[in-house]
Amino acid sequence: MAMGPGTTTTVTQGGGTMVMRTVSTRVGGPGLLPPLPTDPTLWAEMNVSVGTNDLSDLSLPLRNGLRVSGRVEFMGSAERPASDQMPAIAVTLEPADGRTTGATGTVRGRIEPGGTFTTMGVPAGKYVLRVTAPRGWSLRGASYGGQDIIDSPVELRDSDAAGVVVTFVDRAADLSGAVTAANGSPDATATVIAFPGDRSLWVGTGSSPRRLKNSRTGKDGAYSISGLPAGDYLIAAVPEAAAADWQNPDFLESLTRSATRVHIDEGEKKSQNLTTARAR
Numbered sequence: 001m002a003m004g005p006g007t008t009t010t011v012t013q014g015g016g017t018m019v020m021r022t023v024s025t026r027v028g029g030p031g032l033l034p035p036l037p038t039d040p041t042l043w044a045e046m047n048v049s050v051g052t053n054d055l056s057d058l059s060l061p062l063r064n065g066l067r068v069s070g071r072v073e074f075m076g077s078a079e080r081p082a083s084d085q086m087p088a089i090a091v092t093l094e095p096a097d098g099r100t101t102g103a104t105g106t107v108r109g110r111i112e113p114g115g116t117f118t119t120m121g122v123p124a125g126k127y128v129l130r131v132t133a134p135r136g137w138s139l140r141g142a143s144y145g146g147q148d149i150i151d152s153p154v155e156l157r158d159s160d161a162a163g164v165v166v167t168f169v170d171r172a173a174d175l176s177g178a179v180t181a182a183n184g185s186p187d188a189t190a191t192v193i194a195f196p197g198d199r200s201l202w203v204g205t206g207s208s209p210r211r212l213k214n215s216r217t218g219k220d221g222a223y224s225i226s227g228l229p230a231g232d233y234l235i236a237a238v239p240e241a242a243a244a245d246w247q248n249p250d251f252l253e254s255l256t257r258s259a260t261r262v263h264i265d266e267g268e269k270k271s272q273n274l275t276t277a278r279a280r
Helices: 083-088 240-245 249-255
Strands: 007-014 017-024 042-049 068-075 091-095 107-111 116-119 125-131 138-144 154-156 161-169 174-180 190-196 213-216 222-226 231-239 260-264 269-271
Touching (some): 068 125, 083 107, 091 116, 125 138, 125 161, 174 190, 174 231, 190 222, 190 240, 190 249, 213 222, 231 240, 231 249
Parallel strands (some): 068 161, 174 269
Antiparallel strands (some): 017 042, 068 116, 091 107, 091 125, 107 116, 125 154, 190 213, 231 260
16 A cells, blocks of 8 residues: 555554554654644554455555643642743653554654643554653643543543643652662662552553652662652562563562562652562
C-alpha cells in the first residue's frame, strides 16, 4: 500500500493472523516543544488471514486518531510556572504494554499557556499518560472518569478522553537510608528497588512506571529515591548483578519474601535501612 510522506507503517504478526496498523503523523518544526500538528493523525487496523496466495487490492479505511485532553491544576503555595513556561512541561501518551507506537515511540502532547492540554491522536488501545512535574512541584495524578490514568491505563476506543485533570502538589516524597551487607558492613554495590504492594501495578503501566524505581548505593551504602507517589511499597536491596530484572514481575514476586513493607504519605521524607538480600 502506498502512503504519503510522514506516514509510518507497522506490521505485527502473531499466530496465523497478521495485524497491520498504519499511523500517519507529522512532526512539528524545530524547538523543544513546538505546537502540535493541525493535521489529524490517521490510523488503520485490520486482521488479515494469509494463506498460500498473494493478497492484492487490500483496502484499509483510515480513521482519525484519538486524543487525551484536559487541564492542569496546582495545589500548594509554591510559585507556579508562568504562563509562557506551561508549554515546557512535557506531556506524552505511552502504550500501556510498553510497545513502540510506529517509529515515534511515545506520542507527545502540549500544555498551553492557559493550562489546558491535548495530545496528538493515537490508534485505539490502552495508554498511560506521562507528565513531567515542573521544578518545585510533584505529580499527584491525572483523573479521568474517577480513574488515575497515570498509574493505570485508559482504554481509547471510539472517542477521545476529554476532561482529564492533572494535579501537581508542592510536596515531594523521598525515601532514603543505608544498605548493609550480611556481615554488617556498608554495601556499596547494591541496588535498592521500590515497587508497589499492589501487584496489579507491576504490569500494564508502560515502560517507566512511576511507582517502580531503583537506586544504586553510594560508597557508604547510602541510597535515595525521590518522587514516589503516596502509597504502600515493598523495598528490597539486591546485588547489582541481580538488578537487571528489576521490572520483571516474576523477579518482583521473588523479592516479596524478603522485602520490607513501607507506607509513604504525600510529601513524606521516609528513612528505611536495609540489608542486601538475594531473590529466591
